[in-house]
Amino acid sequence: MSVALPVALPVALPVTLPVLYSFRRCPYAMRARLALLAGEQQCELREVALRHKPPEMLAASPKGTVPVLLTPEGEVIEQSLDVMLWALRRNDPQRWLQPTTGTLDDMLALVATCDIDFKPQLDRYKYPDRHADGGEPARERGAQWLRGLEARLAHSPHSPHPTHHLMGDHATLADAALMPFVRQFAAVDAAWFDAQPWPLLRAWLAGWTASALFERAMHKYAPWKTGDAAVEFPPT
Ligand SMILES: N[C@@H](CCC(=O)N[C@@H](CS)C(=O)NCC(=O)O)C(=O)O
CATH class of the missing domain: 3.40.30.10 (Glutaredoxin)
Known part of the structure; x- marks a missing residue:
């Protein structure tokens, strides 16, 4: 049985x-x-x-x-x-952890400059009343850092697509980590930001904010x- x-x-x-x-x-x-x-x-x-x-x-x-x-x-x-x-x-x-220009350590160092150097200027620019050195001087210090990003984008290999990234031929952690802060800076005075000679940075930011990922x-x-x-x- x-x-x-x-x-x-x-x-x-x-x-x-x-x-x-x-x-x-x-x-x-x-x-x-x-x-x-x-x-x-x-x-x-x-x-x-x-x-x-x-x-x-x-x-x-x-x-x-x-x-x-x-x-x-x-x-x-x-x-x-x-x-x-x-x-x-x-x-x-x-491959957000695999930059094709520089290394993961370089990428983390770039993010550190955002958090340590740029973010305090963003706060001072955004809230001038809360800081003695806020407003335009802070905007200029922030702009200095943004010029560095524009230069990075100018040197990024971008074929076959006409898209520029901070650390090589594809988007990485660096782009995603910095973008929300650049977006805030740009929004404080959009007319001023748009008047700066930063075509690649503007296109980079516009690409990210229009992306399905960001949505x-x-x-x-x-x-x-x-x-x-x-x-x-x-x-x-
Ligand atoms: N170093 C932190 C900073 C995070 C942070 O400061 N977040 C803000 C909001 S954007 C916060 O939570 N602030 C606390 C508060 O406002 O009470 C990180 O990278 O996560």
Whole structure:
């Protein structure tokens, strides 16, 4: 007599997604979301209102800035650049970590100049009342750095497509990491920015802001609160 053995039925395991605390308009969070998109990493996105940071976020990352990524393994990644690297080291189909001009270290050094040198000038230019050396002097110091980007774009190999990138013949982490900050700088006084002799930088910025990738990165989410159903990023 044959005995029917119990058959193990496939069970759909609950998938624990990484959790991304994000703020739509934050340039650091934008760069993180761009890299999560490029790396095709699905997350649960929790939109943060900066005036009402969720206690869950502050418990995980008391410094209280976005973005913060909590991995299913329990890792807390609390710097935007580290979120980018986390996503792209898992999956990098567009070779964002493989510049064809310079190395990954050169790329990280360029991002550091954005965060350390350029961002303070952007803040001073954007909010002149909050800084003694704000306004036009800050704009000029920021412009100095932007001239460097224009020169980089001028030297980038761009055939067969007439598109220029910061670190070689394709877009990389550097372009995505810097773009949200250049975008903010350009928006402070668009007429002034458009009058500068930076055709390549303008085209680079326009290309990024018109891209489908950026549109997906800027999807709108309602602020998250405890108990809300999970919403996914990228949006489905
Ligand atoms: N070094 C951080 C900076 C992040 C940051 O400063 N984010 C801003 C928003 S754009 C923030 O969360 N500020 C806290 C606040 O405004 O309370 C990173 O790269 O992630």
